[in-house]
Amino acid sequence: HIPEVVQVFWLPGGALSPSRLSSELDAADSDGPSSFVINTYAGHGFRFQAGSLSSEAVTHSGGQHDLVILSKSGDSLVADLLSAVDLQKFVQEMHSHCNERDGYTSCCYNFLKTKRGIPVAFADKYITAYSPHKLMPRVAARGNLEDDIESDGLDDDGYGGHLPPDEMLVINKMLVPVDLRWVHVAHDSDVPPQDNETTMITQVTSESYVRITARPGQSFVVSKQSPREQSRSSSVFRYPGELAVAIISAEAKGLAVASRDQDELKIALSEIAQNCGDSSKDEQSFTECFKQKAVSFPPALALWWFQLLWTSVSHWLHCVHLPDSVSIRQVDLELDDGTGKNRSVKAQIFREDPLVLGISGLATPQECQQLIDSQDLKEANLNMAFISGGSHSKSRRTLTKNLYPNMQAPQSILAKLQKRFFQAARGASGYELWPEGQEPVNWLHYKPGYEYRPHCDGGCGMDPVPSGMRVASSLLYCNVAEQGGSTIFTQDTTKFTPARGDFLFFAYKSDPDYMSMHAACPVLRGIKSTATQWYREGVSKDYTWEDVADLGLRRSSEL
Numbered sequence: 001h002i003p004e005v006v007q008v009f010w011l012p013g014g015a016l017s018p019s020r021l022s023s024e025l026d027a028a029d030s031d032g033p034s035s036f037v038i039n040t041y042a043g044h045g046f047r048f049q050a051g052s053l054s055s056e057a058v059t060h061s062g063g064q065h066d067l068v069i070l071s072k073s074g075d076s077l078v079a080d081l082l083s084a085v086d087l088q089k090f091v092q093e094m095h096s097h098c099n100e101r102d103g104y105t106s107c108c109y110n111f112l113k114t115k116r117g118i119p120v121a122f123a124d125k126y127i128t129a130y131s132p133h134k135l136m137p138r139v140a141a142r143g144n145l146e147d148d149i150e151s152d153g154l155d156d157d158g159y160g161g162h163l164p165p166d167e168m169l170v171i172n173k174m175l176v177p178v179d180l181r182w183v184h185v186a187h188d189s190d191v192p193p194q195d196n197e198t199t200m201i202t203q204v205t206s207e208s209y210v211r212i213t214a215r216p217g218q219s220f221v222v223s224k225q226s227p228r229e230q231s232r233s234s235s236v237f238r239y240p241g242e243l244a245v246a247i248i249s250a251e252a253k254g255l256a257v258a259s260r261d262q263d264e265l266k267i268a269l270s271e272i273a274q275n276c277g278d279s280s281k282d283e284q285s286f287t288e289c290f291k292q293k294a295v296s297f298p299p300a301l302a303l304w305w306f307q308l309l310w311t312s313v314s315h316w317l318h319c320v321h322l323p324d325s326v327s328i329r330q331v332d333l334e335l336d337d338g339t340g341k342n343r344s345v346k347a348q349i350f351r352e353d354p355l356v357l358g359i360s361g362l363a364t365p366q367e368c369q370q371l372i373d374s375q376d377l378k379e380a381n382l383n384m385a386f387i388s389g390g391s392h393s394k395s396r397r398t399l400t401k402n403l404y405p406n407m408q409a410p411q412s413i414l415a416k417l418q419k420r421f422f423q424a425a426r427g428a429s430g431y432e433l434w435p436e437g438q439e440p441v442n443w444l445h446y447k448p449g450y451e452y453r454p455h456c457d458g459g460c461g462m463d464p465v466p467s468g469m470r471v472a473s474s475l476l477y478c479n480v481a482e483q484g485g486s487t488i489f490t491q492d493t494t495k496f497t498p499a500r501g502d503f504l505f506f507a508y509k510s511d512p513d514y515m516s517m518h519a520a521c522p523v524l525r526g527i528k529s530t531a532t533q534w535y536r537e538g539v540s541k542d543y544t545w546e547d548v549a550d551l552g553l554r555r556s557s558e559l
């Protein structure tokens with residue numbers, strides 16, 4: 001029991017590089033035994049702090065259910081990590097230890113508590129979690145395709161538009177029922193496994209769906225009895241994790257399964273919506289049209305998914321259908337070209353107040369490439385971690401990494417570009433913005449389907465923001481999507497679709513009406529990478545952004 005708030009620090013490089021890029025994830029309130037979930041990837045490390053107590057770093061093994069138990073021992077905070085594999089062995093030990101005894105449940109409680117300090121409050125979860133039956137996928141819900149899906153509890157509350165992990169929706173579009181079986185032996189081919197290698201999960205009746213719990217990598221077989229041939233036709237598919245939907249339909253040979261993860265589904269639904277963009281004047285006719293065009297999906301589901309994955313119909317319209325903003329006027333900004341000489345660049349104003357301004361080609365394609373090739377930017381190091389329940393993190397489905405310009409190496413590409421960002425930012429806004437003491441540059445990498453949902457970087461609702469807090473942001477686009485990936489301002493129709501090397505600057509020092517709220521639209525084709533710089537006034541080498549008592553969002557806490 002740790003009667004304090006626990007701070008969680010993320011160590012992207014794992015426990016072996018604890019000092020590098022340590023960033024605060026979030027604080028988890030612990031009033032009595034409580035728990036929180038960290039969504040992360042194998043190899044990432046975490047360190048915990050409660051008041052003045054600090055723990056050693058632990059590294060996530062990559063199992064689905066690594067468990068960290070925090071406890072206090074003398075003057076230190078102990079973070080005991082049980083990997084999913086340890087946990088499974090441990091719980092099996094418990095089952096065999098307690099099996100023969102009276103008072104099975106209290107024996108289990110005792111075992112968990114005394115051997116590994118798992119509080120009774122969580123014991124039930126672990127007693128069942130790794131029981132031998134646990135790996136078997138289970139039916140979580142079922143319904144007919146014509147049912148009102150929303151009333152099924154499939155609302156997006158808490159999921160930020162993404163599916164709960166480890167669930168998939170299996171839709172049977174055929175006029176006959178199919179059997180859904182789990183392949184419980186390792187299976188790597190498309191050839192259906194033997195019956196004795198599978199276990200029946202459920203029958204999915206005609207034109208209906210089931211939601212089942214599943215673990216990434218598990219394989220499934222669907223089959224239907226063919227009365228004439230007295231044989232089965234079957235199809236095997238694998239749950240890749242985060243899968244939104246597997247649709248079973250009739251095919252000449254028998255049946256076919258099309259499975260899509262949430263990113264693929266988002267894109268497929270957008271393609272359908274494209275046919276209806278013209279009816280966008282009235283949302284109702286748009287949705288009617290959409291339902292009609294969504295022939296390959298059950299219509300009620302398709303619309304539900306569309307709204308869930310695309311935030312809303314109007315968000316899709318803004319992202320995909322509305323044209324880019326046109327420049328209201330052009331201004332000349334003076335930049336020094338690094339050799340002491342000034343060069344003048346043209347900037348386009350897309351909105352006067354709060355300002356949105358673009359500069360095409362602020363960086364050359366070569367400079368962008370140099371940045372991408374630089375040490376810090378290997379895609380393998382880009383990943384996400386966040387605490388479940390953290391609201392702004394969920395809205396960001398993109399890979400991210402902080403980049404620290406080395407001021408002692410002014411010729412490094414990052415330092416050079418950052419200097420240019422600040423010159424452009426000062427010229428555009430007239431604010432006192434200087435590189436010293438500012439937040440790192442934040443690199444974002446978007447794959448197809450990835451996006452950053454509507455959010456504010458800083459001062460939404462403030463007029464003006466307190467000194468030391470963010471007053472503006474800029475983006476340098478180093479890879480641009482072939483389709484999608486625009487940056488939009490969601491309170492009006494401002495929209496910017498970048499070309500490589502473009503720069504977008506927007507200010508919010510005074511933004512009482514949330515006009516700086518913005519989003520990165522889903523990438524539909526290709527990839528997109530941006531370098532974000534946030535700007536604060538009043539910070540310096542001696543009073544850095546980390547010294548500012550931050551009332552607003554602190555980006556590192558979103559990582």
Ligand SMILES: O=C(O)CCC(=O)C(=O)O
Nearest residue numbers: 457486487519520530532
């Ligand atoms: O990538 C984009 O278009 C937007 C990124 C963004 O909003 C941010 O980094 O805060």
Ligand SMILES: [Fe+2]
Nearest residue numbers: 455456457518
């Ligand atoms: Fe942003």
